[in-house]
Amino acid sequence: MSNQTSIELQKDGRTLTLYVIRSARKSIGLQMREDGTVLLRIPNRLSARALQDFLTREQTWIWQKTEQMQSRIKQRETTGAIPVEQLSSRDLDQIKEKIGSRVAYYSKIMGVTVGRITIRNQKTRWGSCSSKGNLNFNYQLYYLPEELLDYVVIHELAHRRHMNHSADFWAEVEKYCPDYKVQRKRLKEYKLV
Known part of the structure; x- marks a missing residue:
């Protein structure tokens, strides 16, 4: 995807890679694929500064949400x-x-x-x-x-x-x-x- 970049978040010696995808959406959404890839979907018009502010402000939420999604994926039965x-x-x-x-x-x-x-x-x-x-x-x-x-x-x-x-x-x-x-x-x- 040409409109995809990545950002890394650090916490307690761990690294979380977020793949940022810009699209014609109005809000920011977090998604995890089955393979564990974390996608951050953002509006096309969101500036780099506004994105950085969001990541700084919501870092705890992003880590919590990601851990919840990882847990849910692991719990699914085969x-x-x-x-x-x-x-x-x-x-x-x-x-x-x-x-x-x-x-x-x-x-x-x-x-x-x-x-x-x-x-x-x-x-x-x-x-x-x-x-x-x-x-x-x-x-x-x-x-x-x-x-x-x-x-x-x-x-x-x-x-x-x-x-x-x-x-x-x-x-x-x-x-x-x-x-x-x-x-x-x-x-x-x-x-x-």
């Missing part, structure tokens, strides 16, 4: 999945069968058709649906509680009616997964490996 390169063809067949059977079950009761079903090892997604109705699922879903697998399947099948995340889309999800908000929140507690 799926318990076997690394994909260690899976046998039998394991892969079982994974495909389990996910495929949930897709078949829900596509029938939801009254939607699907194209190809692919099982992959995406680093950031549990599933996706193309405009042609092809579905991709992360193999790690196999290792999650069944209700989370079902939520992801229902979510992707709802895209067969609404290729967005509109109110209509979420209403469709809710018809088949009334507690989808709970499942969605639970799913965020897991990290892909």
Whole structure:
């Protein structure tokens, strides 16, 4: 990113690197990526002096917030999945069968058709649906509680009616997964490996 610079903060012999990203926003925001990278998003018009004043004034808050975010990331459960390169063809067949059977079950009761079903090892997604109705699922879903697998399947099948995340889309999800908000929140507690 060309609009990215970095700043280092020091505390008790520790160094925190903040990657500063300027954009058309109105406020300053702090974000931590899954890999631990800390982003400080700031308005384009914020002067270097104003940024330095903010860092000086809010240094304690920045350290606290960063430590909280790091703790939250560490606490997230892993799926318990076997690394994909260690899976046998039998394991892969079982994974495909389990996910495929949930897709078949829900596509029938939801009254939607699907194209190809692919099982992959995406680093950031549990599933996706193309405009042609092809579905991709992360193999790690196999290792999650069944209700989370079902939520992801229902979510992707709802895209067969609404290729967005509109109110209509979420209403469709809710018809088949009334507690989808709970499942969605639970799913965020897991990290892909």
